[in-house]
């Protein structure tokens with residue numbers, strides 16, 4: 001991730017009043033996935049998007065990647081309409097590995113479609129497989145790997161393009177608690193080393209607070225930005241017990257209570273009014 | 288027809304049901320035992336029904352030896368194989384690109400689909416008079432009949448395979464910056480391969496059937512021709528030799544396709 005030509009003042013990513021409605025052929029009403037979403041992301045920052053299921057997090061990431069366009073509003077990356085490519089690494093919610101290719105060949109895919117020769121592809125793929133701890137599985141097929149290993153391979157495939165923007169959609173959600181903690185540290189290290197912008201969608205409030213400079217909290221139906229929070233914990237956060245700091249604990253509790261309230265008051269959520277106590281308690285916290 | 292089970296072992300594990308895989312030796316023994324059983328049943332049937340209607344295995348074997356001796360069998364087998372091979376190859380050459388085009392380009396699929404539906408449900412034998420008028424009674428007509436039998440299953444399965452390609456993988460490729468050509472070559476086609484192989488398998492068996500049908504109804508030749516000659520004169524032992532050879536050809540064909548399948552879909556096989 002080379003350094004940005006854009007100055008630190010101007011945002012690396014700028015999202016302005018974005019709306020997106022998905023229409024189904026037969027349905028009368030479309031799904032209003034995003035409604036008037038605005039935020040800025042600074043250069044070289046690590047940003048998490050947090051919010052209940054269905055609040056448009058994935059939709060937003062796909063927009064930042066240039067895979068879909070907003071119905072209205074603007075998404076600008078480096079001041080321009082984003083286009084997909086290796087400079088935008090995308091780690092999907094599902095692994096999306098090609099079952100017919102070996103892990104190495106899956107990882108090399110990003111380079112391969114840009115005309116990089118076979119030898120260089122293999123060398124680079126091995127380098128990034130090494131980074132995510134999968135060197136020994138270069139010749140295995142995806143079906144032979146565990147879920148966590150597959151997600152690491154998908155991460156390597158995104159990193160191999162040396163992206164200046166790394167978009168990750170719940171990359172650690174499918175991992176067990178231990179592996180995901182190790183991967184969190186790994187992610188922090190990779191980011192500290194290569195810099196660039198990381199946008200991480202996550203369900204885990206802990207993960208968001210631990211990793212990010214900024215947290216974008218969203219609420220569902222329609223997807224809107226509820227709040228943007230700065231996390232002021234000093235970097236590098238693996239060098240001390242960040243989870244034990246009062247800032248971490250306070251922020252974690254605050255985010256959690258907001259999300260609980262969102263879910264419990266969402267008529268379309270399966271937890272709607274499930275627990276009056278939650279609604280009452282969170283309302284009390286909110287004041 | 289669209290989804291085939293690739294692993295020959297089946298999804299429920301070994302024959303003995305202990306959840307493990309049947310070993311090569313076990314399988315060989317089972318094959319030998321079932322074949323022996325088949326011969327015994329055949330032999331008992333031939334005794335009860337009478338040799339005039341059903342030749343015994345020994346009579347059939349004797350007839351086979353004699354027929355191989357005079358060379359007529361080799362010539363007929365070659366003739367049949369020639370029609371089968373050319374017709375099937377032609378079907379593959381036509382069906383796979385057309386199926387891909389139909390699946391890959393929506394408008395092509397929409398336009399051609401009614402014709403595909405109409406043609407695939409029509410008995411091929413209905414075309415025979417037409418074929419004879421245009422192509423005569425020679426090998427051209429036979430090859431075309433074989434082609435007609437095989438082309439539809441291959442086409443339909445290729446079409447289905449391309450259409451049901453994995454949208455998530457396509458999006459992944461797009462996000463990596465892949466162009467349409469790369470997406471088709473590297474995502475859609477490999478994804479369609481299991482379907483295409485199923486099409487080839489179904490197509491091959493229909494090709495063999497149509498080889499015999501064509502030989503029976505056009506200028507009598509090949510194995511189908513011998514079948515009708517021996518059948519009409521009630522020479523049941525040589526008749527059965529032909530039947531056995533046809534069965535063998537079918538097995539060989541399927542074996543060949545399975546070999547191709549193993550090569551191009553190594554990832555599917557190695558999983559189990």
Ligand SMILES: Nc1ncnc2c1ncn2[C@@H]1O[C@H](COP(=O)(O)OP(=O)(O)OP(=O)(O)O)[C@@H](O)[C@H]1O
Nearest residue numbers: 022023031032033052053054055056057058059060
């Ligand atoms: N391609 C699509 N077609 C129709 N509706 C869609 C499509 N993509 C998303 N939606 C709808 O838009 C809303 C937001 O979806 P999105 O996938 O962005 O949510 P999310 O925040 O990523 O949820 P989760 O946390 O469960 O992954 C949902 O209600 C979803 O049903």
Ligand SMILES: [Mg+2]
Nearest residue numbers: 057058093169
């Ligand atoms: Mg999502």
